[in-house]
Amino acid sequence: MAKQQLNWSAKPWDDSELLECAMVVPETADTATFTFRAPSGAWFDYQPGQFVTLDLPVDPKKGAKGNVQRTYTISSSPSRPLSISVTVKAQATSIGTRWMLDHLKPGMKIKAYGPAGIFSSHRHPAKKYLFISAGSGITPMMSMTTWAWDSGQMPDIVFVHAAKRPSEILLKKRLEGFADRVPGLKLRFTVEECDPFQTWSGYEGRLSQIMLGLMAPDYLEREVFCCGPEPFMQAVREMLVSLGFDMEHYHQESFGAPVSSEAEAPVIEDVIPDEDARAQITFAASGVTAPCAETDTVLAVAKRAGLNIPSGCTFGLCGTCKIKKTDGDVHMVHNGGISDDEIAEGWILACCSNPMGKITVEV
Template structure:
């Protein structure tokens, strides 16, 4: 076995030196971890959660003119400085990632730039953390969790991850090993559907408010870090806002364009109901139009107007209060009581829908 080539007299790795692929480890059917070393023996210094940009010699026949640059979050931890790893997941339209999975082998060298990025819990020290991720958004969480493990101190991390199936949970075995040995790491996994012929003891369904409250009852006390597809992160933001979370303690990293500096961080402008902002609801079947506030739910306004909309749970779970929206926009944060297909067809849940301006509903 070759000895590690760490040169303790050397400086940390600089991106002027190409990286050499040392190992490729399959994670799931379309995901792999690529581990790199510096040929000079230089060591790696970065913050857990940061990213690197790889310069990939993609075949022009694949639709790229010359090399392409792709940014990947570092999935390894700087507490293990001999190497640096990225874990990549192929999407339908992947070019650079597809090339890596098909062609990048141990011994090959590529140029890399970085590390960079502001998404790291070291920048926001707290007593408790809540990591929320989906798909390959788990990679910065893995880096930060490994750092916490290697620090030698008992962590307090609620680690929430969503995947389509249990077999697609990246790093599952490693995370379970961590969680089995320290009670401070609370691993909470949810899947949209189980694998055939395999039992699943975890949560089942898309992440929602009720599930989040069960997974991390003290979420209001935790510093939140979130990474995943934008629709997933938007849903998480809406959940937290509706639950009264202080969004000053919320941090997210984008799949598409990781942020290198604070100045480049985009302003998140979620549309949410505001106190004191007026709205109006027209109940078309009853011929009643009534003014209200954006923070009122359609169910509450209907009851004030003497109208009866059948309802049950009143927090978007049972689906009893489903009604048809004729026009206008509503802000709806539900807990699984309505399908995406119903929403596309104009159905809403009256108990958790707030009118944004003028709205017409069939009641």
Template sequence: MAKKSLNWEVAPWNDSQMLECAMVVPENDDTASFTFRAPNGAWFDYQPGQFITLDLPVDPKKGAKGNVQRTYTISSSPSRPLSISITVKAQSTSIGTRWMLDNLKPGMQIKAFGPAGIFSFHRHPAQKYLMISAGSGITPMMSMTTWAWDSGQMPDIVFVHAAKRPSEIIFRERLEQFANRVPGLQLRFTVEESDPFRAWPGYKGRLSQIMLGLMAPDYLEREVFCCGPEPFMQAVREMLQSLGYDMSRYHQESFGLAVSTEADAPVIDDVTPGEGVKAEITFADSGLVVGCGETDTVLAVAKRSGLNIPSGCTFGLCGTCKIKKLSGEVHMVHNGGISDDDIAEGYILACCSNPMGKISVAV
């Protein structure tokens, strides 16, 4: 059987054409890479970081044959135009991805649309990049990094990725092969927990300001690309904002929202402490009501008012200044000194909590 080859006489594959599944490669549990080729031998031209939309023959309501459309970031690079790949990870609520993992095999054809999307470092050229991802958010970073490798002119990239365990870091071996050959790629992985009976020499714990500073000390000089679940990206944004990063150089791609054009891009409107905006803290146990600004921390206001809140590190790591918030909202960017359970119960770290309007604390 003759092998298919690149046909430069055929126009590149584009919107609303069939793709033939050529290969399925398991990555880890409930995660696989699907490689497609164009039946007519067309080649693939796109920007690294873009996505395609697949028309999948599954009915999400009845389980009968039907169609659902799902967007997936391309994990391959246009520097390798013979094929195109996506890497998918099924969640508990997945429908289209679950169907792909259970049913899509080499030789089957799927209708696809695209490529599309604005999340690409081709649109924001720079000498130094900081790529930050979590889970399957690693896919556009892999596409861009592969392009950089194939170009022969690897820029300075710090590649930060967060995963639950080392065994769940998608593309780990391939990225390490790249990094072992060029000085321009620095890998920084952090995990929630290590795998049983396997030593883990890397970072451990949720990504924090301190960790980010160790991973990329020159982060202020880098163009940042971020992809992952929205809570993760929000935490990254808050870290960068509190560290004085120029957020016009920050770019993100959401799991749930595929953005095709700049006009479609949602406005990031995070609530952050405003310069010159007035706030008020009621120290309930002491009977003091103190006016302040939103950029003041609860700890700083307490000290100015003659109140003693035990503290240590003053940057949200040690947890010494944990207090109970009775009412109101604070903006807190911590470094691991407080648990999610404590936050859910209303506790805050005074050293890194800014009052957003009027609040009351048990001090």
């Protein structure tokens, strides 16, 4: 392939020009990075963390009617303007991404739109960042980290990423290449399970408050960027709120529905206990009903009422204070001391459960 040179006399690429696939790099199973260039030599100008929309001919026999449009976060950095890359992972139901993995080869040209998006560290400059991602939500973090590396002034970044297993951590070697050479980038990976016959020395288990405190002890001082599945991001938001983080410094982008403008940004309506909202707990076995605030924990209310609920760690890790809730709703942010199946059956951890209105427990 002939070397491409930056055409400084050309304008930045816009979506009137087809993109040519220049390189395909396999990453993990069902995942690859596709690099594109502009045939004219135009250069790419965008903010790290933004996305492009690709027009993919999944069924060429149907012509334009067989195309689907899919949005992908740019995993490369505008500090490297000769090309633009997206790192994509096919799911079981994927159509466009599956077509890319099976059919998109170097030399092929496709229509692309953008770049667009508001999820970028350029919009929220800070001295210290905390990037939190899961799965393919790592891609905008890779773009922002590459920009920081190329700028020559690497800021303080704690890069937290969650994956199912070590072999599924996307772009891991590239990130480690950066972190090996600068003290300002700290990588913190956690996995649900280890790969067989391979040593894993990182974190294991669901990301929790305790884990986050170990990974980034000064998290309260950092600008937080989060990207991943909505349940993951909701859990992160709940962790940060319960830890007293100022959510004005929290920014998120779902890789399922990237946002083009501030006006399109969805309103986050998480349940947050209100200290001025009144609640009530009925301890059925004891015949005691106690008024309280939503910000009170079930354990604290029980103690004030003279009742004894066995407890240990008091931050949702040990599971000692597990009790059965028979009525009402609680807001619970735990650290692994209870399973999803137990929660579905009505069990709660008294030390980290806040009553949302009236509830009844078997105590």
